[in-house]
Structures are given as structure tokens and as C-alpha cells.
Amino acid sequence: MAIQVNKQFLDKDQVGNMIEWLAAFGRTEHGGVTRLLYSRPWLEAQHALKNKMDQMKLQTHFDSVGNLFGRLPGTDTSEKTILTGSHIDTVVDGGKYDGAYGIIASFVAVLRLFETYGYPKKSIEVVSFCEEEGSRFPLTFWGSRNICGEYTLDRVKDIKDAEGIEFLDAMKFAGFDPHAYTSPVRGDIESFIEIHIEQGMVLEKNQNQVGIVSHIVGQRRYTIRIKGESNHAGTTPMQYRKDAVTAASRLISFLTEKTNEVDSGLVATVGRMQVKPNVPNVVAGEVEFSLDIRHHQESVIDQYCGEIFAEFERVTKNQEMELSISQWMDVKPVQMDVQMGELAQKIAEKKNIRYQPIISGAGHDAQVFGDVCPTTLLFVPSQQGISHSPSEFTSLDDLEVGIDLLTEVLYKLAY
Amino acid sequence: MAIQVNKQFLDKDQVGNMIEWLAAFGRTEHGGVTRLLYSRPWLEAQHALKNKMDQMKLQTHFDSVGNLFGRLPGTDTSEKTILTGSHIDTVVDGGKYDGAYGIIASFVAVLRLFETYGYPKKSIEVVSFCEEEGSRFPLTFWGSRNICGEYTLDRVKDIKDAEGIEFLDAMKFAGFDPHAYTSPVRGDIESFIEIHIEQGMVLEKNQNQVGIVSHIVGQRRYTIRIKGESNHAGTTPMQYRKDAVTAASRLISFLTEKTNEVDSGLVATVGRMQVKPNVPNVVAGEVEFSLDIRHHQESVIDQYCGEIFAEFERVTKNQEMELSISQWMDVKPVQMDVQMGELAQKIAEKKNIRYQPIISGAGHDAQVFGDVCPTTLLFVPSQQGISHSPSEFTSLDDLEVGIDLLTEVLYKLAY
Numbered sequence: 001m002a003i004q005v006n007k008q009f010l011d012k013d014q015v016g017n018m019i020e021w022l023a024a025f026g027r028t029e030h031g032g033v034t035r036l037l038y039s040r041p042w043l044e045a046q047h048a049l050k051n052k053m054d055q056m057k058l059q060t061h062f063d064s065v066g067n068l069f070g071r072l073p074g075t076d077t078s079e080k081t082i083l084t085g086s087h088i089d090t091v092v093d094g095g096k097y098d099g100a101y102g103i104i105a106s107f108v109a110v111l112r113l114f115e116t117y118g119y120p121k122k123s124i125e126v127v128s129f130c131e132e133e134g135s136r137f138p139l140t141f142w143g144s145r146n147i148c149g150e151y152t153l154d155r156v157k158d159i160k161d162a163e164g165i166e167f168l169d170a171m172k173f174a175g176f177d178p179h180a181y182t183s184p185v186r187g188d189i190e191s192f193i194e195i196h197i198e199q200g201m202v203l204e205k206n207q208n209q210v211g212i213v214s215h216i217v218g219q220r221r222y223t224i225r226i227k228g229e230s231n232h233a234g235t236t237p238m239q240y241r242k243d244a245v246t247a248a249s250r251l252i253s254f255l256t257e258k259t260n261e262v263d264s265g266l267v268a269t270v271g272r273m274q275v276k277p278n279v280p281n282v283v284a285g286e287v288e289f290s291l292d293i294r295h296h297q298e299s300v301i302d303q304y305c306g307e308i309f310a311e312f313e314r315v316t317k318n319q320e321m322e323l324s325i326s327q328w329m330d331v332k333p334v335q336m337d338v339q340m341g342e343l344a345q346k347i348a349e350k351k352n353i354r355y356q357p358i359i360s361g362a363g364h365d366a367q368v369f370g371d372v373c374p375t376t377l378l379f380v381p382s383q384q385g386i387s388h389s390p391s392e393f394t395s396l397d398d399l400e401v402g403i404d405l406l407t408e409v410l411y412k413l414a415y
Numbered sequence: 416m417a418i419q420v421n422k423q424f425l426d427k428d429q430v431g432n433m434i435e436w437l438a439a440f441g442r443t444e445h446g447g448v449t450r451l452l453y454s455r456p457w458l459e460a461q462h463a464l465k466n467k468m469d470q471m472k473l474q475t476h477f478d479s480v481g482n483l484f485g486r487l488p489g490t491d492t493s494e495k496t497i498l499t500g501s502h503i504d505t506v507v508d509g510g511k512y513d514g515a516y517g518i519i520a521s522f523v524a525v526l527r528l529f530e531t532y533g534y535p536k537k538s539i540e541v542v543s544f545c546e547e548e549g550s551r552f553p554l555t556f557w558g559s560r561n562i563c564g565e566y567t568l569d570r571v572k573d574i575k576d577a578e579g580i581e582f583l584d585a586m587k588f589a590g591f592d593p594h595a596y597t598s599p600v601r602g603d604i605e606s607f608i609e610i611h612i613e614q615g616m617v618l619e620k621n622q623n624q625v626g627i628v629s630h631i632v633g634q635r636r637y638t639i640r641i642k643g644e645s646n647h648a649g650t651t652p653m654q655y656r657k658d659a660v661t662a663a664s665r666l667i668s669f670l671t672e673k674t675n676e677v678d679s680g681l682v683a684t685v686g687r688m689q690v691k692p693n694v695p696n697v698v699a700g701e702v703e704f705s706l707d708i709r710h711h712q713e714s715v716i717d718q719y720c721g722e723i724f725a726e727f728e729r730v731t732k733n734q735e736m737e738l739s740i741s742q743w744m745d746v747k748p749v750q751m752d753v754q755m756g757e758l759a760q761k762i763a764e765k766k767n768i769r770y771q772p773i774i775s776g777a778g779h780d781a782q783v784f785g786d787v788c789p790t791t792l793l794f795v796p797s798q799q800g801i802s803h804s805p806s807e808f809t810s811l812d813d814l815e816v817g818i819d820l821l822t823e824v825l826y827k828l829a830y
Contacts, residue, residue, distance in 0.1 A: 200650025217649060221695055232802055233684035233707045234632060234776030235615030238674050240800070245685050249667035256661045259653050269648035270660050271695045275688045280636055280705035282686045290695035292648045361649030385655070387647055 015403065016396045018104045022049070023096035032093040032390030033100075036136035036161075038066070038174035045088055049103065049128050056111060058126070063184035065146045066130035066176050072110050074123035074414065080190035082120075082414045084109070084406070085127030087143060087365060091135045095392020097197045101380070101399065103128045105195045109407040113415070120414035122190065132365055136161050136170075144368035146184040153181050191340060191413060192369035195378040195406050197394050199362050201385030209401045211358030211379035212344045215296030216367040218333035220305070222291040224251070224312070227322035230277060230285030242321050244287040245275055250315055255291070255308045262304045265359060266295045296333045296359050334367040337374035340409070344376060347408045353401055376409070378402060430818065431811045433519045437464070438511035447508040447805030448515075451551035451576075453481070453589035460503055464518065464543050471526060473541070478599035480561045481545035481591050487525050489538035489829065495605035497535075497829045499524070499821070500542030502558060502780060506550045510807020512612045516795070516814060518543045520610045524822040528830070535829035537605065547780055551576050551585075559783035561599040568596050606755060606828060607784035610793040610821045612809050614777050616800030624816045626773030626794035627759045630711030631782040633748035635720070637706040639666070639727070642737035645692060645700030657736050659702040660690055665730055670706070670723045677719045680774060681710045711748045711774050749782040752789035755824070759791060762823045768816055791824070793817060 025048065026033045026041030035041045046068050053060045053070035060070045068088075074081075086102025106126040113120065129143030137159050145151040156167040168178045203211050228242030252270050259266045272290040295301050309325060316323040341357070348355040358379055360366075366377040380402040383393040440463065441448045441456030450456045461483050468475045468485035475485045483503070486496075501517025521541040528535065544558030552574050560566040571582040583593045618626050643657030667685050674681045687705040710716050724740060731738040756772075763770040773794055775781075781792040795817040798808040 198650065199647055200652070201655055202650075202652065205655065219649070231800065232614050232777060233686055234634070234682065234709050234778070235613060235617075235802070236682070236776070236800060237615070237617065237680075238671070238682055240616055240620065243671075243684070245688065246667060246671045249664040249671070249685075252661060252664035253668050256653070256658075256664070265652070267649065267651070267653055269658070269696070269698055270664075271648060271690075271697045271699055272693045273660065273688055273690045275686075278687045280686045281684070281707050283684055284686055292696050294649050361651070362647060363649075385646065385651060387650070 013396070015104065015108060015399050018108070019096050019100060019399070022100045022104065026090065028093050028390065030093055030390040033090045033096055034092050034094070035088065035090045036092070037089050037131040037142065038170040039136070042089060043174050046128060046130070049088070053107070053126070058110070062176070063146070064176060064181045065142065065171070065184055066174060067143045067147060067184060068128040070107065070110075070126040072114055072120060072124045074120050076121045079122040080188050081123045081125050082410060083125050083127055083189050083192045084194065084410060085129065086194050086196055087129040087132035089131045089133050089135065091133050091388045093390060094388050095390060097382075097392050097394050098199065098387055099132060099196070101197055101394070102195050105399070105403045105406055108403055109410055112407055113411055117411065117415055122414040124410055124414050129365055137167050140363065141365060141368050144365040147186050148368050148372045149185040150368065152183070153178055189369070189373050191337070191374040192366065193340070193376050193378070193406065193409060193413070194364060194366045195380065195402050196364055197382045197387065197392070198358070198379040199382050199385070199387035201382070202358060203356070203379060203381035204383065204385065206356060208354045208356045209381070209398060210348055210353050210355040210405055212341050212348070212355055213336050213360045213366070213377035213379060214341060214357045215336065216334045216360040216364060216370065216377065217294040217296045218298055218301055219329060219331040219363070220293045220301060220327060221329035223288060223326050223328060224291055225286070225288045225324040226251075226316060227286050228284070228319070231283040233281040233283055236283055241283055242319055243283050244321065245284040247316060247319055247321055248273070248287040248289055251312050252289070254311050258304065258308055262307065263295060263300045266293070266300060266304055267361060268293045268304070294361055298333055331363065334370040336366065336370060336376050340374055340376035343412055344378060344405060344409050347412070348405055351404065351408070353405060378405060428811070430519065430523060430814050433523070434511050434515065434814070437515045437519065441505065443508050443805065445508060445805045448505045448511055449507050449509070450503065450505045451507070452504050452546040452557065453585040454551070457504060458589050461543060461545070464503070468522070468541070473525070477591070478561070479591060479596045480557065480586070480599050481589060482558045482562060482599060483543040485522065485525075485541040487529055487535060487539045489535050491536045494537040495603050496538045496540050497825060498540050498542055498601075498604050498607045498784075499609065499825060500544065501609050501611055502544040502547035504546045504548050504550065506548050506803045508805060509803050510805060512807050512809050513614065513802055514547060514611070516612055516809070517610050520814070520818045520821055523818055524825055527822055528826055532826065532830055537829040539825055539829045544780055552582050555778065556780060556783050559780040562601050563783050563787045564600040565783065567598070568593055604784070604788050606752070606789040607781065608755070608791050608793070608821065608824060608828070609779060609781045610795065610817050611779055612797045612802065612807070613773070613794040614797050614800070614802035616797070617773060618771070618794060618796035619798065619800065621771060623769045623771045624796070624813060625763055625768050625770040625820055627756050627763070627770055628751050628775045628781070628792035628794060629756060629772050630751065631749045631775040631779060631785065631792065632709040632711045633713055633716055634744060634746040634778070635708045635716060635742060636744035638703060638741050638743065639706055640701070640703045640739040641666075641731060642701050643699070643734070646698040648696040648698055651698055656698050657734055658698045659736065660699040662731060662734055662736055663688070663702040663704055666727050667704070669726050673719065673723055677722065678710060678715045681708070681715060681719055682776060683708045683719070709776055713748055746778065749785040751781065751785060751791050755789055755791035758827055759793060759820060759824050762827070763820055766819065766823070768820055793820060
């Protein structure tokens with residue numbers, strides 16, 4: 001059973017066509033994509049991908065949680081497998097490129113390699129992870145964490161989606177009956193390589209075509225609550241106020257300015273604020289806000305948190321207000337494999353691709369693999385940095401450059 | 416038909432009893448009072464007051480919008496009338512003292528004056544204004560503005576409450592048929608005197624028993640909108656952000672610190688904030704916040720607004736964000752009558768009442784009268800400055816000191 005490469009996949013325009021083809025599964029009225037784990041559009045997309053892989057005679061299979069694999073077998077059966085791909089699920093009304101591009105790029109790369117060089121020495125597998133975004137159920141990386149042995153069915157047995165549908169029932173609906181579950185752990189992966197859109201504007205601002213990720217940031221998320229005293233906006237002189245909005249504003253100004261002092265790569269975001277009672281003529285008695293902190297070095301996050309929280313304590317104590325800081329997320333930074341990064345860099349130089357090292361500020365399946373095997377992550381530019389939106393866009397030229405680099409890296413690894 | 420004073424009204428404890436008696440009309444489960452304009456509790460309270468005034472043989476009448484008057488006629492019919500009182504309506508779940516105390520104090524003062532001195536030279540009228548708070552319909556001072564000729568039925572013909580009930584239908588329900596409307600304007604008022612709880616903590620902090628109001632502040636209210644750019648909290652470096660929360664925080668810190676620089680009596684409040692999209696891991700693209708500014712001098716408000724809005728423009732322009740400032744309230748400051756204030760001051764000194772001049776940061780019926788006749792406003796302390804709440808409290812001793820001063824001022828004005 002020989003691999004049969006349809007020549008159209010060697011053509012640049014076909015990459016754009018495949019992006020559109022996959023985006024049709026779950027297309028929204030705004031031109032975006034909603035493809036939530038185990039939903040009908042998700043199921044149709046995974047099966048359509050499997051069919052395409054089958055047509056090319058890749059060896060396909062689903063594991064018991066719905067990760068799809070398409071294998072180009074290696075000639076040396078004693079060798080481990082090179083895994084490459086990304087995730088099939090999307091956020092609600094997301095873009096066409098996030099996840100999908102990584103699957104398509106890997107698929108196209110493997111076909112081109114076979115067309116040019118025949119069978120590799122080491123097997124290469126294209127993977128379409130079942131879940132990464134955490135958009136339907138309150139967990140993320142369900143696909144990669146199953147493969148890497150971090151999650152099993154136990155993790156999801158009490159989890160429901162927003163409509164109250166149980167995770168295990170949704171799995172069963174999609175054809176992955178939990179009673180038939182067998183461990184998806186893969187002990188045969190030598191290395192993992194993922195290509196993804198940047199979802200930021202760094203490459204575009206720097207006019208680079210590719211980013212070679214050195215680290216995926218660690219993330220901490222907190223809820224900060226300040227309790228002051230609700231009062232009449234007219235009859236309470238400024239000096240007698242315990243105004244939670246004013247205090248929160250000071251803390252937010254401070255934490256924003258502090259990022260650059262501690263490290264220029266540090267980002268801190270207050271995206272959510274809730275004011276009580278939230279009435280124009282009442283001094284606010286309480287403010288709650290979220291704080292999202294990211295950096296690729298744990299020590300930098302530690303230092304930053306130490307400094308800002310000390311200031312939070314000082315300011316609120318000074319004003320006789322109550323402060324509560326509660327952490328609800330702690331993801332460690334992950335370093336990508338240095339040798340694989342250097343390999344990608346050398347190839348980029350040889351091919352005159354404008355590249356740069358880059359830190360990933362978002363989470364990716366590569367960070368799960370980064371803990372268990374040599375892993376690398378490549379970025380292509382996102383126009384205006386827009387992502388998780390129907391407006392997400394990457395030019396065909398940029399998509400093609402990414403695939404070109406990925407193809408060559410896979411060649412070096414597998415042939 | 417002689418005035419008949421029930422001796423119990425001369426007793427200090429009875430003032431407390433009357434406060435409780437009136438608070439029973441519209442009492443809430445939290446021990447507060449909800450007595451909205453033209454509602455059943457409002458109607459019962461006004462009629463109960465009328466009955467009490469009738470029992471004492473005061474000459475009572477309702478005007479055509481529901482203001483209640485109880486007149487102690489003067490002996491010199493060529494003289495104008497001294498008006499004293501406050502409003503019967505409350506906010507939702509408000510306190511027992513706001514408005515009610517002013518009516519009860521005026522009523523008790525008039526009875527005590529008659530008991531001691533008999534008929535005055537000039538008529539004194541106790542007034543229970545139908546509406547001041549603006550809690551049911553979107554307008555304020557409906558009672559006093561009708562008496563002062565500022566409002567007529569035209570003002571309310573398109574106004575509805577939160578349940579969609581038309582103002583004119585509510586009036587009719589309460590027995591004030593708009594078709595029977597005759598102008599409530601009073602051309603015979605020589606002066607107006609109101610006593611009220613401070614609703615702030617200035618008197619308490621200064622351990623004073625009475626405040627003699629020199630001015631009622633002007634108020635301006637604005638909605639400030641900042642439009643930046645919504646972005647990914649992980650992939651957008653700090654220097655590329657147009658973070659509306661950060662910008663708003665800077666403006667709020669600035670406007671707060673600026674108050675004291677411009678004038679220590681100036682107050683500025685951001686009580687309401689709305690963040691979009693208000694998600695922890697998304698840089699906020701838009702923030703809208705309210706701004707309430709109060710001072711007793713128009714020129715100070717002008718200067719302050721000029722300085723902060725220039726800074727708002729500078730900060731948002733610097734960060735390439737859009738700024739919109741829209742004003743939706745502009746109430747001018749009102750000065751109380753200097754001579755009446757001096758009279759109150761002299762009496763306070765003679766009686767060894769601990770008093771101070773004070774600025775009213777809240778609106779009161781006195782500001783409506785202040786534009787048309789000599790008017791004075793007296794404050795008694797509010798425990799911890801709490802108001803518009805079931806916890807609103809003023810001690811019986813403080814209530815009594817206020818009534819004592821009010822009684823003597825009325826004596827000087829009318830006898």
C-alpha cells in the first residue's frame with residue numbers, strides 16, 4: 001500500500017484552499033469558526049481530515065479520546081516517531097488559522113517530503129489534537145495531556161459544559177465511548193514539532209516571516225479584592241473616603257509601570273473589573289479585578305509578584321482598606337529544545353527566511369510535550385496580531401514560508 | 416378653632432416616637448424605609464401626617480401635586496409666610512431620618528412655639544414636600560420645583576417609572592388627578608428654612624451638634640469613555656498595548672489627586688465603571704466610567720474640569736486612544752441666605768450649641784428655594800456619615816438640639 005500524493009498539495013494555492021476547506025466545518029455567520037470539542041462540526045472536521053489522510057494512504061487512527069494520527073511509516077522500525085501537528089478545536093467564533101494551520105502545514109509537509117524523498121528513516125506522524133482551547137469544558141490540552149500521560153478519564157468525570165452536558169457523555173456522542181477507553185499515552189515519540197500562528201504582532205512589527213520559540217511563558221492568574229467603604233459622593237470629603245475605585249486605580253497604574261522595571265518581556269493584564277455598588281453618585285465600597293501575569297522565567301514572575309503585592313499591602317493598609325489576593329492559575333514556563341531550535345535557525349538562514357527567536361505568550365500543545373520530549377514550536381505572523389476572532393489572518397506567502405521551514409526541519413529529523 | 420397642642424410633642428422622647436411612627440409607612444424587611452412618590456406607603460404617610468396636623472388644628476391642605484401644608488396662621492394678614500419642612504419620599508430601602516426628620520422637626524417646632532408664645536405675627540407653614548429624591552421617576556425636586564414655579568405638568572408628561580407606569584397615572588392613583596391640576600406656585604413665601612441630617616461625617620468628626628449650611632454644592636456628572644484596542648493578554652507586549660483599563664486607572668488616579676490641589680473642598684467620584692470585554696486574559700479595548708464633581712463655587716469646578724480634561728486628552732492622545740467626555744448633569748451651586756445663617760449662628764452661640772458653617776455636598780429642597788427667596792438649611796449629625804441606608808442614625812439628643820435651634824430661628828422670623 002504505497003503513499004499516493006495528490007499533486008495539488010504541492011501547490012501553494014492549495015494551502016489556502018485547505019484552510020478554507022477545514023474552516024467550513026463550524027463556520028459562523030461572521031465568517032469565523034466554532035468547533036468545540038466533541039461537537040458535530042468537530043466530529044465532521046476530524047473525520048474529513050481522516051478521509052483526506054486515508055486518500056493519501058497515510059496510516060490513520062483515532063486514539064480513545066479522539067486525537068487523530070496519520071502516519072508516514074519509517075524504514076527503520078527500531079526508530080522512534082517524529083510527531084507534528086496542532087489542535088482541531090477552536091474558541092467560539094474564532095479564526096481559521098489557530099490550530100488548523102498547524103495540522104494542515106504538517107500534513108502538507110509530510111506529503112511533500114514523501115513526494116521528494118520517499119519513505120523516511122523514522123516514522124513521521126501528523127496529529128490533529130482533539131482539544132487545546134478549553135472553550136467547551138473547563139480544562140485545556142485534553143488531547144496532548146492524554147498522549148503525554150498527564151490526564152486520564154478521571155480528570156473529567158465531574159466536568160460539564162455550560163449547557164450541563166457531561167464530558168463523558170459528550171465523548172460518547174462523538175463516538176469515543178469512555179467504556180472503551182484505553183490509554184492514549186505514546187511512549188514512542190522521539191520529538192514533537194508544532195507550527196502555529198503567532199497570535200501577537202511581534203513578527204509583523206519586526207517584519208519577520210518566522211518566529212522560533214525559545215520558551216512558552218508561565219502564567220499566573222489572580223483575583224484581587226479591595227474592600228473600602230461605600231459612601232455618599234457629595235457629603236464625604238476626599239480625606240474621609242475609603243474609595244475602592246481610587247485604590248484599585250493606584251494599584252493598576254503601579255503594576256503596569258512595574259512590569260518594564262522588572263523585565264521588558266513581562267506582561268501583566270487587568271482584563272476584568274467589577275465595582276460595587278457601581279452607581280455614579282456613590283463612592284465604591286468594593287472593587288474586584290483579575291490579574292494575569294506571564295513571563296518565561298519563574299524567578300521573574302516571583303520577583304514581580306513580590307514587589308507588586310508588597311505595594312498592594314502598603315497602599316491598602318495606609319488607607320485602612322481590606323485586601324485579598326487569591327490565585328487560581330499557576331502554569332510553569334516551558335523551555336523549547338535548544339538543539340531543535342538551532343536546527344530550525346540554521347535552515348531558516350540557509351533559506352533566507354527572515355526569522356527571530358520569540359517567546360510564546362500564549363499556551364500551546366508544545367508546552368505539554370516540552371516536559372516529556374524534545375519539542376520545538378514555530379510561529380508565522382498574525383496580521384495586526386489579531387487572533388481568536390473571525391478577523392484572524394495570515395498571508396498565503398507567510399503560510400507557505402512556515403510550511404517550507406517545517407518541511408525541512410522534518411526532513412533533517414526523520415530522513 | 417384654636418390650635419390644640421398635645422403636650423406629648425413637647426417631650427424629647429416623642430420626637431423619637433414620631434420618627435418611628437412615620438418610618439412605619441413603607442418599612443422594609445431590613446428595617447429601612449421605601450416610600451416612593453405616589454405609592455401606597457407614600458399616600459398613607461402624607462394622609463397620616465395630615466391627620467396629625469388636623470388633630471392639632473393646623474390649617475392643612477394638599478396642593479395639586481401632593482405637597483402637604485399645615486399652617487399656623489399669623490396675626491398680621493399683610494405679612495408673608497415662613498415656610499419650613501422637608502420631603503416625605505425616600506430612596507429604596509433608605510433611612511428613617513432623611514427628609515422625615517425635617518418634617519417632624521418643623522411640626523414639633525411650630526407646636527412648641529404656639530404652646531409657648533401663641534399665634535405668631537407671620538404665618539408659619541410646615542411643608543411635607545411630595546418628592547425630592549428622584550427614586551421612582553427620573554426627575555428630582557418635583558415638590559419644591561412646583562411650588563417655586565420651575566416645573567409644571569408639562570415636565571412629566573412623557574415620564575415613566577421602572578415598571579412602565581406613567582407619571583400622570585401615578586399622580587391620579589394617589590388622588591391628584593392631573594385634570595384637576597392648578598398651579599402650586601406660592602407667591603407668598605417670605606423665607607424657607609429646612610433642617611436635615613448631614614448624610615456625611617463632618618459634624619461627627621468635628622464633634623459638632625449643628626451645621627449651618629453656607630452653600631449647597633453645584634454638581635456636574637459626566638460619562639467618560641476610553642477606546643483602546645482589545646488584545647491577547649499573553650501575546651501582546653506591554654509597549655504595543657492600547658489598554659483601556661490602564662489608561663482609565665491613570666486618569667482616575669490623576670483626577671483624585673488633583674482635587675486637593677485645586678481646592679480642599681472639591682469632591683470628585685468615579686462610582687461606576689464598565690470594562691469591555693471584561694475577560695481576565697484579554698487586554699480591555701474599552702472602559703466607560705462615571706465622574707461626579709461637586710463644589711460650591713462654579714469657578715472651582717470650571718478650573719478643575721479644565722485641568723483634568725486637558726490631562727485626559729493628553730494621556731489618551733499619547734497612547735493613541737479615543738476619548739469621549741459627555742456631560743449629563745449640570746446643577747449650579749446655590750448660596751444660602753447670609754442673614755438667616757447669621758441669625759442661626761447667633762442663636763446657636765447663645766444656646767451653647769456646638770455649631771459650624773458647612774457646605775452641603777448633597778442636593779436639598781433648600782437649593783430650589785434658595786433661587787427664589789431667602790433660605791437657610793441646618794444639619795444635624797449622621798452617625799458615621801451613613802445615609803440612604805437602613806443604618807442611617809442620629810441620636811435623640813442631636814435631633815432635639817436641631818429642633819431647639821430651628822424653633823428659635825422660627826421664633827425670630829415669625830414672632
